[in-house]
Amino acid sequence: MKTNHQPASRGKLARAREMIRDGLSPGRRYAVERISAEAALRASELRFRQTFELAGSGMAHVGLDDRFLRVNRKLCEMLGYSAAELIGRSVKDFSHPKDIGITDAGRDRVRQKKDASARFEKRYLRKDGSAIWVSLTVALACDSAGNPEYDIAVLEDITGRMDQFKRIERLTRVYAVLSGINALIVRVGSRAELYHEACRIAVDEGRFTKAWIGVIEPGSGALKVVATRGNAARFFKRLEAKLNRNVPRGEGIIACALREGRPAIANDIANDPRVLEKADATGSGSRALVVLPLEISSAAAGVLVLHADAVGFFDADEMKLLVELAGDVSFALAHIERSEKVTHLGLYDQLTGLANRTLFLERLHQSLHTAGQGQTKVAVALLDVERLHTINESLGRQAGDAVLKQLAERLAESAGSTEVGRITSDQFAVKFEAMNGRSEMARTVEAMVRKCLAAPFSVHGTQLRLAVKAGISQFPAHGAEAELLLRKAEAALRKAKETGEKWTFYTRDLTERTSDPLTLENKLRHALEKDEFVLHYQPKVDLATGAIAGAEALIRWQSPELGLVPPLKFIPLMEETGMILDVGAWALAKAVADHARWVGRGLVTPRVAVNVSAIQLRKNDFLATIRQAIGRGPNPPGIDLEITESLVMQDIEGNIRKLKEVRELGMSIAIDDFGTGYSSLAYLAKLPVQTLKIDRSFVITMLNDPDVMTLVQTIISLAHSLRLKVVAEGVDSNEQAQMLRLLRCDEMQGYLYSKPVPFEAMAALLQARAHAA
Ligand code: C2E
Ligand code: CA
Ligand code: CA
Numbered sequence: 001m002k003t004n005h006q007p008a009s010r011g012k013l014a015r016a017r018e019m020i021r022d023g024l025s026p027g028r029r030y031a032v033e034r035i036s037a038e039a040a041l042r043a044s045e046l047r048f049r050q051t052f053e054l055a056g057s058g059m060a061h062v063g064l065d066d067r068f069l070r071v072n073r074k075l076c077e078m079l080g081y082s083a084a085e086l087i088g089r090s091v092k093d094f095s096h097p098k099d100i101g102i103t104d105a106g107r108d109r110v111r112q113k114k115d116a117s118a119r120f121e122k123r124y125l126r127k128d129g130s131a132i133w134v135s136l137t138v139a140l141a142c143d144s145a146g147n148p149e150y151d152i153a154v155l156e157d158i159t160g161r162m163d164q165f166k167r168i169e170r171l172t173r174v175y176a177v178l179s180g181i182n183a184l185i186v187r188v189g190s191r192a193e194l195y196h197e198a199c200r201i202a203v204d205e206g207r208f209t210k211a212w213i214g215v216i217e218p219g220s221g222a223l224k225v226v227a228t229r230g231n232a233a234r235f236f237k238r239l240e241a242k243l244n245r246n247v248p249r250g251e252g253i254i255a256c257a258l259r260e261g262r263p264a265i266a267n268d269i270a271n272d273p274r275v276l277e278k279a280d281a282t283g284s285g286s287r288a289l290v291v292l293p294l295e296i297s298s299a300a301a302g303v304l305v306l307h308a309d310a311v312g313f314f315d316a317d318e319m320k321l322l323v324e325l326a327g328d329v330s331f332a333l334a335h336i337e338r339s340e341k342v343t344h345l346g347l348y349d350q351l352t353g354l355a356n357r358t359l360f361l362e363r364l365h366q367s368l369h370t371a372g373q374g375q376t377k378v379a380v381a382l383l384d385v386e387r388l389h390t391i392n393e394s395l396g397r398q399a400g401d402a403v404l405k406q407l408a409e410r411l412a413e414s415a416g417s418t419e420v421g422r423i424t425s426d427q428f429a430v431k432f433e434a435m436n437g438r439s440e441m442a443r444t445v446e447a448m449v450r451k452c453l454a455a456p457f458s459v460h461g462t463q464l465r466l467a468v469k470a471g472i473s474q475f476p477a478h479g480a481e482a483e484l485l486l487r488k489a490e491a492a493l494r495k496a497k498e499t500g501e502k503w504t505f506y507t508r509d510l511t512e513r514t515s516d517p518l519t520l521e522n523k524l525r526h527a528l529e530k531d532e533f534v535l536h537y538q539p540k541v542d543l544a545t546g547a548i549a550g551a552e553a554l555i556r557w558q559s560p561e562l563g564l565v566p567p568l569k570f571i572p573l574m575e576e577t578g579m580i581l582d583v584g585a586w587a588l589a590k591a592v593a594d595h596a597r598w599v600g601r602g603l604v605t606p607r608v609a610v611n612v613s614a615i616q617l618r619k620n621d622f623l624a625t626i627r628q629a630i631g632r633g634p635n636p637p638g639i640d641l642e643i644t645e646s647l648v649m650q651d652i653e654g655n656i657r658k659l660k661e662v663r664e665l666g667m668s669i670a671i672d673d674f675g676t677g678y679s680s681l682a683y684l685a686k687l688p689v690q691t692l693k694i695d696r697s698f699v700i701t702m703l704n705d706p707d708v709m710t711l712v713q714t715i716i717s718l719a720h721s722l723r724l725k726v727v728a729e730g731v732d733s734n735e736q737a738q739m740l741r742l743l744r745c746d747e748m749q750g751y752l753y754s755k756p757v758p759f760e761a762m763a764a765l766l767q768a769r770a771h772a773a
Contacts, residue, residue: 052070055072057074057154057156058071058077058134058157059072059074059154059155060075060086060091060152061141061152061153062091062150062151062153063150064151066091067087067088067089067091068086068088071087078124078134079124080127091153094125095122095125096122099123102122103122106119106138107151110140113140116139117138117139118137118138120136121162131159133159133161134157134158134159135156135158136154136155137153138151138153139151139152140152170318173205173206174206174318174322176205176206177205177206178321178328180197181201181325181332190336191336194329194333195213198227199212199213199227199229199230202325203229204229208230208307209286209308209309210229210235210286210305211306211307212229212239212304213227213228213302213305214243214302214303214305215301215302216301222243223243223254223303225239234280235277235280235283238277239277239280242277252275252276253266253291254303254305256274256291257293257303258301261293263290263292263319263323264290265288265289265319266289267288267311268288269282269288269289275289286308287309287311288308289307290306292323292326294329294333296333304326347362349408351405351422352405352422354408354420355418355421357423357429359421360420360423360486361421361483361486362482364380364431364485364486365481367431367433368480368481371433371434372476376433377434377435377436377475377476377477378434378435378474379472379473379475380429380431380473380474380475380486380489381429381432381445381470382427382428382470382486382489382490382493383468383470384469384470384493385404385426385428385466386466386469388400388425388426389572389575389576391403391464394614394618395459395460399459402460403457406457407452407457407466408422411430411448415431415448419432423486429486429489441472441505442472442503445470445472449502453465453468467673467695467697469497469501470492470493470503471489471492471494471495471503471506472503472506473488474505488506492505497568498566500730502697520570521577521579523561524557524574524579525579527557527559528582532558532560533556533583533586533587534555534758535554535556535590537552537756537757537762538554538749539606539754540552540747540748541753542747543740543747544741548765549747550606550609551606551762552608552609552611552642552756553590554567555567557570571613578615580613580615580616581616581619581625584613584615584625585625588612588625589629589632591608591610591639592639594759596632597759599634601763604766605638606638607639607668608640609641609642609670610639610642611641613644614643617655617658623661626641626662626665626667635666636665636666636667641662641668641669641670642670642671642693643659643669644672659687659688659689662688668689668690669687669691670689671687671691671693672693673695673729674692674695674715691724691727692727693726693727693729693749694712694715694726694728695730696730698712699712699730699731703739716745725747727746727748727749729749730751731750731752731753734752736748
């Protein structure tokens, strides 16, 4: 119902209006129509004025003479002038001086009706002098005839947006630098490259006018320019000349930044007293600069300096990014340092800092290359630290490490750090260049080794002495390749260890033997089970009377496969595996038995000395083992001990106690290898020992080397003052015997009189002596 009713009532209203109008005379009808048109116009004008006046944008009508005709409230607000102050004046009076001409061309096209409107972004100046960025739209108002009457201008305040934009633009630029530097971190390999690239990016991508990096040299403390960028060769040249060791301590802006560890900004170089190179900087176009401190490494520092061509260039936002940039450069440097460390790890021995095998070979390779061209000789000495294993065992790994470190330092000091490498845990290699012939090499190696070992090594407050054996090979005689030369030195070293010589030259007959320690160990266990070990005896002769004063029992392995194997080939392995305990006990028992057999044959039998390893001495049941071994022999026993390892000096209290008990069993004790081991004369007084054996290496060299002669003399007289008997080992010539007699050495042992011989041969010697006497 309702829906039908409504159109019906609307229809009625319209009809009523028509009736009124139709009811008017034509004249009245015209008047009414005019009045309502005027009213409509007025209303529209009012609406327009209101719109113009109340618009949120600035609006103006500008005459063709560029003078303001009308301005709205917003525009007055924007420019800070009243309408009265604006109207009648040229818009150009309010333009920013740099932007005055901006509108001209576009506006002319609008006035010529070529374009309906034109848009600009430009600055005006406010009454207070500040700039306002506006977006200006210009259109043309024409009269009814279509002639241009005035410009209609609509202005939006875009100052905020423009600031933002400029900022973004600038920050984008710094970001470009930042990301450039970050990319660098990944790919750059060296410091020099990083410095160079950082400066390049700052200038090319960051549009700084100059960039340079200075690094404080660790030695001199001077700031050194390491990279520059920017079209200012003269400036950089003068800069380098001016920087000196005083820079980091001085009053300048660089010193400031370095001292405080934060960036220092000079936003107006010309008026900043801290900028010392002011004239050069401004002369080359710089107006502002920033000094960014860099952390080059934990120890050193540097600066990145950036120049800009505008006063006030460096503001808070820019600085935030630049600080980050400096941080990134520092990070990149740390990264490089880390990767250098990794390479360092691969090439240097961690413990001693010496070159490892790889680097040593590389350097040797280079030396051989140059030596090959110059026809000079190069020698490689491979030094083996004796009994390192035993030091580790008795004093702990740390002690062994400390000893190796000290030795490495001494070697590096005497040979030069680039000439020495640590090849295996207890072997060092030394390279000698420009050597002439064997004798010079031998002398050089000897002298160096002696110098390095002269002073004792101190570990945990105790003094140790070290001995080394050396194998020497030479270029070009033994090979032209580094690897080969080192292998020959290894072969020579094996020989030196076998023969007990201090050093051995490589000779062609030294075939490269490869030993498999595991199978050797197994073979040695079998040898013990099958009783393949034998004792040979070497007589000790009284130097004054020529009588046999004693004998030393020396173990050999009578291998069905290998023949007679000397002890130095298997004792070290036995010490490592602990087998020395069983074998040592066997040797003691065997010596007791052999001694008893000689006595049983009615021979004048001297005392027999048995070698005892430090590994045996260290055991708690050491004494029990000794007691058990001598239990079956006579009392007092005819057996003495030689402590081959001077590590007896460690746990000195415990060893003194043990050795005293050995003494009480009626045995005497000799310190073996004296001078090369770890003992020092000062400690000898404390030990319950009766004999001191001068090492064979001293006996060999004493006649050729006055220093060694002096040493031997000193040892003998000191030993005598401690009431110790002195035995010289390895005497193989009459001259040596003669000299030792002069030096009042008590006994000698060596090939001169007899090599170590089997039981029966020893019996024959004793027999012969008895007849001669
Ligand atoms: P060491 O106790 O210093 O024994 C002396 C070594 O010098 C012996 O080597 C001997 O043959 C050698 N020698 C003696 N006079 C001369 C000489 O005039 N010229 C040369 N070229 N050499 C000479 P060997 O028998 O090879 O023994 C080497 C080392 O093996 C011994 O040195 C000793 O430390 C160890 N050793 C031997 N037997 C045993 C043992 O039963 N137990 C333990 N723990 N070690 C042993
Ligand atoms: Ca010995
Ligand atoms: Ca010895």
